[in-house]
Every structure is written in C-alpha cells, then in structure tokens.
Amino acid sequence: MPMRLHQIDLNLLVVFEAIYSQNSITKASEILCLSQPAVSNALNRLRTIYDDPLFTRVAQQMQPTAKAQSMIAAVRQALTLISSSLDQSNSFDPALAEREFRLSMADVTEAIMLPPLIQALSEQAPKVQLQCYPIERNDLLREMAANKLDLAIDVPHGKNAQLRSLPLLEDHYVCVLRPDHPALRTTFDLPSYLSLKHLHISSRRQGLGHIDLQLQRLGLKRNIALRSCHYMLVRSLLLETDFAVSVPSRLAKQLDLAIVPLPFYVPMFSLSLYWHEQANKDASITWLRTLAQQLVTAE
Numbered sequence: 001m002p003m004r005l006h007q008i009d010l011n012l013l014v015v016f017e018a019i020y021s022q023n024s025i026t027k028a029s030e031i032l033c034l035s036q037p038a039v040s041n042a043l044n045r046l047r048t049i050y051d052d053p054l055f056t057r058v059a060q061q062m063q064p065t066a067k068a069q070s071m072i073a074a075v076r077q078a079l080t081l082i083s084s085s086l087d088q089s090n091s092f093d094p095a096l097a098e099r100e101f102r103l104s105m106a107d108v109t110e111a112i113m114l115p116p117l118i119q120a121l122s123e124q125a126p127k128v129q130l131q132c133y134p135i136e137r138n139d140l141l142r143e144m145a146a147n148k149l150d151l152a153i154d155v156p157h158g159k160n161a162q163l164r165s166l167p168l169l170e171d172h173y174v175c176v177l178r179p180d181h182p183a184l185r186t187t188f189d190l191p192s193y194l195s196l197k198h199l200h201i202s203s204r205r206q207g208l209g210h211i212d213l214q215l216q217r218l219g220l221k222r223n224i225a226l227r228s229c230h231y232m233l234v235r236s237l238l239l240e241t242d243f244a245v246s247v248p249s250r251l252a253k254q255l256d257l258a259i260v261p262l263p264f265y266v267p268m269f270s271l272s273l274y275w276h277e278q279a280n281k282d283a284s285i286t287w288l289r290t291l292a293q294q295l296v297t298a299e
Contacts, residue, residue: 010082013075015042016054020072023061031145092283094125101128101288104135104143104152107203109271111231112171112250113153116295124291134203144276150285152274153292164280166289168271169296171248173211178238179258190220190263197225199237199245211246214266 018028019039029039047054050071055062064072105113110132121128135143135152141160143149153168175193177183183192200209208216215222225243234245235255248269252259273292279285 009045012042012046012049013079015039016046016068017072017075017079019043019055019062020064020068023063025062027142030142033146092287094128094287096127097125097284098127099129099284100131101150101285102131102133102148104140104149104154105132106134106154107201107229107231108248108251108269109153111254112248113292113295115254117292120291120295140274141276144274144279150275150279151288151292153271154274156270156272162277163274164277165272165274166293168273168292169250170268170270171250172268173246173262173266174249174252174259175244175246175262176234176238176252176255177244177258177260178242181242181244181258183242183244184258184260188260188263193244193263194220194222196223196244197242198222199234199243200224200227201229201231201234201245201247202227203229210269211262211266214264218264 015028015032015034018032019025022028022031025036025039025043028034029036032039043054050067052067053065054068055064057063114130114132118130121130135149137154137157140149140152140154141163144152145162156165156167159165175188177196183196186192200212202209212222212224226237231251234247235257237243238245238255238257246262249259273289275285275289
C-alpha cells in the first residue's frame with residue numbers, strides 16, 4: 001500500500017536529518033534538545049516506516065544506508081520549505097519588538113561592544129532584552145543549531161559550513177596609564193614598557209594573551225603583576241597605582257586615561273560576527289547584525 005503523508009510524523013524527518021548530519025544519535029539528541037532514548041525511538045519508528053535500517057553503527061558512528069542517502073536531499077528540501085512557511089520573522093519592527101537576543105562575547109568584546117549597543121537598543125528597540133555570556137568556541141555550532149544562541153562575536157577562527165560569519169572590526173593595541181605616571185616623564189620605549197607592572201585581563205585562569213604571545217616571539221616577557229577577569233577594576237586600579245594595561249584603543253578611550261602607543265609591533269585585534277545558517281531568514285537577527293556593524297563603523 002502506498003505511504004500517505006498523514007501516516008508520518010514530520011518530526012521524525014527532523015530527527016532523520018539530525019542523525020544524518022551528525023553521524024551520531026548522541027550529537028543529534030544534543031542539537032534537538034531531546035533525550036537519546038527519544039531519538040533512538042524516533043529512528044526505530046522510521047526504520048519500520050521505510051522498512052530499512054537507515055543507519056548502521058560503524059566505528060562509533062551512525063553511517064547512512066543506501067536508502068538513507070537516497071532520501072536525504074528530498075528530506076532537507078522538504079524541511080527547508082516547511083521551515084520557510086512557518087517562519088514568522090519575515091519582518092521586524094525594532095520599535096515594537098519584544099524579544100530577547102542571546103549573544104556570546106568574551107570579556108574584552110563586552111567592554112567594547114555593549115555600551116554602544118545598549119545605548120542604541122534603548123533608542124531604537126526599547127523592549128528588546130539581551131543575554132550575554134561566553135560560550136566555548138567548540139560549542140558555538142551546537143548552541144546555535146539548538147536555537148539557544150543567536151549571535152557570537154569572536155576572534156576569527158576556523159570555518160564551518162553551518163556557521164556564517166563576516167568581519168566586524170579591527171583595532172590596534174595601546175598602553176594605558178594614569179596621566180601623571182612616572183613612565184610618561186621620559187621617552188616611552190620598549191625598556192620602559194617592560195619595566196612596568198602590568199594588569200592582564202582575561203577570562204582564562206592561565207595562558208598567554210595576545211600581547212604576551214608577541215613578546216614571546218621577540219624573546220621577551222613583561223611583568224604581569226595582576227591577572228583578573230574583570231574590566232570594571234581597570235580605571236580605578238590604574239588611577240591609584242603605577243600599573244599599566246594594554247588593550248584595544250576602542251576600550252582605552254573609554255577609560256579616559258593617558259594613552260601611549262606600544263613600543264613594539266602587535267598584530268591587530270580582530271573580531272567577527274557569527275550566526276547559524278538557519279538564522280539567515282530571521283529578520284530580527286539580521287537587524288541586530290546590521291546594527292552591530294553600524295555601531296562599529298560610526299566610531
């Protein structure tokens with residue numbers, strides 16, 4: 001008897017595509033936010049419907065059968081069409097919108113991006129809310145595919161077919177000190193820089209930062225007297241001590257302290273915007289991406 005559409009739970013096809021793309025029931029369950037037994041049960045139902053194993057376990061991976069391979073293109077096309085027909089975000093009015101955006105940013109990125117972004121949202125989208133938290137780079141795709149994360153702002157890194165990206169900004173590093181710092185009374189050169197006590201801001205407990213990696217290449221090392229994960233303390237600490245901090249110039253300008261060029265070459269600080277391919281048709285996320293680009297360009 002021919003199979004009829006009403007006989008199939010279309011959610012099963014979503015499970016089928018997830019297993020096919022991830023080659024794993026475990027990873028498919030994570031992306032779909034389902035338990036592994038639920039995904040396994042859905043696969044068993046599909047096997048009964050199609051009278052085919054669809055996937056076989058080979059070396060810890062779920063490999064598609066010939067039947068599954070013949071199905072995948074049509075299934076993906078169907079899911080895309082259904083998703084498009086259900087998409088309620090073809091238009092977006094920021095002035096009226098009541099939604100929450102979830103962004104992943106590192107500490108320095110928050111310090112640079114959030115002040116102008118919050119100001120712009122208060123003027124253009126007063127009912128929009130933000131959640132900002134750092135997501136490990138290896139987890140970005142999974143979080144976005146599961147619709148738990150809308151955008152990420154991160155340093156450029158390896159590409160993935162499901163992640164879209166575009167350059168956001170480039171900035172140069174500078175050294176910041178209090179205006180009456182003794183080091184400013186004479187020529188600020190490399191020995192001057194290395195003689196200072198440095199504040200290093202990082203969300204990581206250990207490991208070299210951008211500045212330190214470059215100094216290491218020169219066979220040099222600076223004195224990091226304090227390592228912290230909070231930018232809030234930077235200005236007050238520098239005003240009360242002889243500490244120095246090396247940060248992108250956009251952040252340095254916010255501190256309203258003395259700024260001097262670094263006396264050695266350091267590669268530019270670069271940031272890119274990342275989003276999942278499924279968000280390409282979400283007008284609200286497109287609007288937020290455009291706003292972030294405009295804010296960076298305006299400075």
